[in-house]
Amino acid sequence: MIQRFTHSMVGGPALIWVSVAIVLSALPNLKQIAPLALVFMLFTLVARNVVHGRRLRFPSTILRTSILLIGLGGVYLSTGSLVGAKSGLSALLVLICMKALETNTPRDFQVLCLLSWFLALTGLFFEQELVRSLYIGLICWMVGAALIHFHRDVKQPMRRSFRTGFTLFLHALPVMALLFVFFPRSYGGFRFNFGQSPRGTTGMSNNLEPGSFSALTKNFDDVFRVNFPDGNVPPLAKMYWRGNVLWEGDGFRWSRGPGMYSEPPRHRLLKGVAVRQEITMEPHGDYWLFGMDRIQNFRAEAGFDPGGCMRSSRPVHSTLRYEVTSLPIEKQAYLLTDHKTAALRQPREVSARVKELVVSWRAGGKTDREVSDTALRWLKQEKFRYSLEPGRYEIGSEGFDDFLFNRRVGFCEHYAAAYATLMRVAGIPSRVVIGYLGGEFNPHGRYVIVRQSDAHAWCEIYIDKQGWARVDPTDILAPERVTLGLASYLQQQVSGLSEGDNPANRQFGMKDWFRDLRLVWDNANFQWNLRVLGFDEGAQRQFFANLHLPYGRWHLYAAWGLVGLAPILAALGFWLRRAQRGRPDALVEAYVAFCQTLAAAGMAREANEGPLHFAGRATKSFPENASEIEQITDLYVRSRYARTPLPARDFIQRVRAWRSKTRLKKLVT
Numbered sequence: 001m002i003q004r005f006t007h008s009m010v011g012g013p014a015l016i017w018v019s020v021a022i023v024l025s026a027l028p029n030l031k032q033i034a035p036l037a038l039v040f041m042l043f044t045l046v047a048r049n050v051v052h053g054r055r056l057r058f059p060s061t062i063l064r065t066s067i068l069l070i071g072l073g074g075v076y077l078s079t080g081s082l083v084g085a086k087s088g089l090s091a092l093l094v095l096i097c098m099k100a101l102e103t104n105t106p107r108d109f110q111v112l113c114l115l116s117w118f119l120a121l122t123g124l125f126f127e128q129e130l131v132r133s134l135y136i137g138l139i140c141w142m143v144g145a146a147l148i149h150f151h152r153d154v155k156q157p158m159r160r161s162f163r164t165g166f167t168l169f170l171h172a173l174p175v176m177a178l179l180f181v182f183f184p185r186s187y188g189g190f191r192f193n194f195g196q197s198p199r200g201t202t203g204m205s206n207n208l209e210p211g212s213f214s215a216l217t218k219n220f221d222d223v224f225r226v227n228f229p230d231g232n233v234p235p236l237a238k239m240y241w242r243g244n245v246l247w248e249g250d251g252f253r254w255s256r257g258p259g260m261y262s263e264p265p266r267h268r269l270l271k272g273v274a275v276r277q278e279i280t281m282e283p284h285g286d287y288w289l290f291g292m293d294r295i296q297n298f299r300a301e302a303g304f305d306p307g308g309c310m311r312s313s314r315p316v317h318s319t320l321r322y323e324v325t326s327l328p329i330e331k332q333a334y335l336l337t338d339h340k341t342a343a344l345r346q347p348r349e350v351s352a353r354v355k356e357l358v359v360s361w362r363a364g365g366k367t368d369r370e371v372s373d374t375a376l377r378w379l380k381q382e383k384f385r386y387s388l389e390p391g392r393y394e395i396g397s398e399g400f401d402d403f404l405f406n407r408r409v410g411f412c413e414h415y416a417a418a419y420a421t422l423m424r425v426a427g428i429p430s431r432v433v434i435g436y437l438g439g440e441f442n443p444h445g446r447y448v449i450v451r452q453s454d455a456h457a458w459c460e461i462y463i464d465k466q467g468w469a470r471v472d473p474t475d476i477l478a479p480e481r482v483t484l485g486l487a488s489y490l491q492q493q494v495s496g497l498s499e500g501d502n503p504a505n506r507q508f509g510m511k512d513w514f515r516d517l518r519l520v521w522d523n524a525n526f527q528w529n530l531r532v533l534g535f536d537e538g539a540q541r542q543f544f545a546n547l548h549l550p551y552g553r554w555h556l557y558a559a560w561g562l563v564g565l566a567p568i569l570a571a572l573g574f575w576l577r578r579a580q581r582g583r584p585d586a587l588v589e590a591y592v593a594f595c596q597t598l599a600a601a602g603m604a605r606e607a608n609e610g611p612l613h614f615a616g617r618a619t620k621s622f623p624e625n626a627s628e629i630e631q632i633t634d635l636y637v638r639s640r641y642a643r644t645p646l647p648a649r650d651f652i653q654r655v656r657a658w659r660s661k662t663r664l665k666k667l668v669t
Contacts, residue, residue, distance in 0.1 A: 245307025
């Protein structure tokens with residue numbers, strides 16, 4: 001009779017590796033898992049391996065139930081709920097660890113491995129970058145190797161199980177590739193994020209104030225990447241990425257202003273060589289979309305805002321890919337009435353000194369273009385300085401005058417706001433545009449990386465019967481910032497620092513080899529996002545079009561796949577069957593060896609005799625070995641015939657040990 005087993009029957013390297021995989025699966029999600037759930041995970045996994053290692057009594061059902069309630073109670077106390085991303089993931093971790101604690105049969109171990117795979121894949125719920133994906137793949141490989149090692153009939157080094165797991169992956173790779181290409185897709189690809197909204201992570205805003213952009217110079221987070229499919233990559237100095245247009249100005253403070261009608265396309269005529277851009281934007285939680293000046297059209301769920309900038313129809317909460325076509329020259333015959341009113345609205349307070357300055361620029365009946373050029377020359381002649389740390393300015397006419405006539409140091413937002421305000425005082429329609437300037441060109445993938453540190457503000461003035469003209473005071477005061485980009489400009493400043501200069505900018509210097517290595521990795525990650533994560537319905541349609549295949553005829557392709565796979569599977573099955581022909585089951589082989597040992601001593605098993613009956617005869621013939629014969633037979637029956645069979649390796653090892661140390665006296669017939 002088989003008794004209820006109260007000690008651990010599952011353990012060793014396989015259980016240790018699965019425990020390590022569970023811990024590694026939790027690491028990428030530390031922000032989404034309750035701290036008490038992490039403590040519970042470590043406690044239960046260590047306890048389970050100690051129970052097996054020291055051959056302790058297995059926890060009772062009541063004890064395991066109590067531990068489970070403690071774990072779920074800890075999750076509830078930490079999160080206040082059992083519903084939601086953080087609570088649900090924490091509860092899942094608790095349940096998986098409880099499964100590890102109660103695992104005591106091969107079936108339990110298989111379920112634990114399946115749950116461990118699922119836990120590892122939850123790491124992709126919050127991020128799907130290349131590093132994270134490779135990390136999750138390694139964990140899945142680890143769990144697979146543990147499962148293979150558990151089911152091996154004899155003890156073998158763990159490295160052989162890892163090698164077998166990798167071989168199985170290579171065998172499955174062609175099928176994975178076919179399913180990846182031909183399985184029906186939806187828009188969005190594999191990108192999704194169950195985490196919190198990324199609102200506030202972009203440098204864009206509806207407002208512009210002193211310091212709002214200079215604070216972004218130390219933020220190197222990626223905003224978007226731009227690929228030029230036609231190969232006509234403009235110089236970085238020409239890459240003005242339009243994001244938002246600010247119409248309401250009051251000195252240094254500018255905002256979007258009241259709602260206005262967008263410019264109908266018939267009033268805007270764009271000329272020049274078209275530049276097509278494929279933009280992959282990181283999630284930022286707002287509505288901003290960017291494109292290079294001037295945006296003619298786009299392929300995205302978006303519309304035009306007043307000023308020719310794009311605005312998404314929904315917040316960008318996940319990586320978004322869209323296409324923009326831009327032309328460099330704009331001709332606009334006249335301004336719409338509401339646009340002209342907004343572009344000429346005067347600031348609330350203007351000092352007499354500022355008015356006198358603007359009047360002097362108008363002397364001699366100068367045109368609007370000549371007034372603009374005079375203002376730019378004045379900024380240069382008065383030796384205004386471009387600085388990342390210009391200090392604090394008061395909001396209002398006092399701070400505005402302090403900037404123009406005393407301190408004369410500022411960043412791009414100071415000069416853009418001040419210049420646009422001066423133009424309005426002069427009666428010239430003006431507005432402030434905020435976005436990004438330039439970026440970093442990656443020669444390995446031939447695309448441009450735009451980061452938060454590339455945030456920039458510039459101006460536009462309206463010239464009658466010509467249209468809006470871009471005017472960037474930064475280009476006059478710090479042309480290297482425009483032509484070289486911010487990082488190169490700062491590196492140039494670092495090389496020329498004197499002993500008394502502020503060394504804060506030294507962090508921007510970087511070695512060429514490190515930069516090249518970083519760009520190689522960035523290109524690998526970008527291609528992963530573009531080719532794999534971004535393979536949505538649109539990309540799939542294009543793929544089918546390149547192959548001259550009709551899109552959407554999935555039943556036909558499924559039939560072709562079955563016809564093509566049938567002979568391959570048949571040949572593989574025949575080969576496996578032939579390879580295994582004549583190879584006995586290792587469990588049966590060990591039992592046959594056990595019987596042969598008894599037969600050599602004169603106790604031969606009959607051809608139709610069952611294990612229990614044979615054991616009964618053998619114990620009578622060898623009473624001094626009766627206990628061992630009964631135990632080995634009982635272990636064989638439970639390993640072969642039980643509903644939840646024991647691991648074969650336990651029986652195999654027991655037979656080997658018994659045969660090596662036992663010498664039976666030969667029976668006298």
